[in-house]
Structures are given as structure tokens and as C-alpha cells.
Amino acid sequence: MAIAVTLLLIIKVIPIFKEIYSGFGAKLPTPTLVLLAISDFIRHYFSFAIMSVVAVTFLLNRFATTEKGRLLFDTIKLKLPVFGT
DSSP: OHHHHHHHIIIIIHHHHHHHHHHHOSOOOHHHHHHHHHHHHHHHSHHHHHHHHHHHHHHHHHHHTSHHHHHHHHHHHHHSTTTOO
16 A cells, blocks of 8 residues: 555656746755656656566565575575564
């Protein structure tokens, strides 16, 4: 649900703010410019972004099923504050 709300904000709400900010003529802070760039990318390349997320998830899952992958992911999990010692 959080992903759906975030996508809605990025696709529908951020472009409205972009129009408002462009009327100011002032230089925007870097985090705002990054958020606007992310919004533009997702709006123009939404299908590519979805396919990329699916492909990376699939590849990480395949890698996690190998012995080397399990060792790497288990090592990372043990270093996390919640799951570690």
C-alpha cells in the first residue's frame, strides 16, 4: 500500500509542484531537483522501471538460492542490528 501511495504521489502530485516551482524562478534545493528528476523518469519510463525492479528481484532471488548467495545474504543479515548478535 505504501508503494502504491508513493507512486501516486510521484506520478500525479509532484508534477503539479513542478509547475508551481517553475513559476518562482528561484534556484531549487538539490533534494527537490532529485525528486523532480525521479518523478520525470518514472512518468516517462514507468514500464522500464517496473521491468527493472522485477528483473533485479528475480536475479537477486536466483542468486540467493546458490551457496555463495546464501552465504553472502546470511553474512549481511548477521551484521544487521536487529538480527545480529
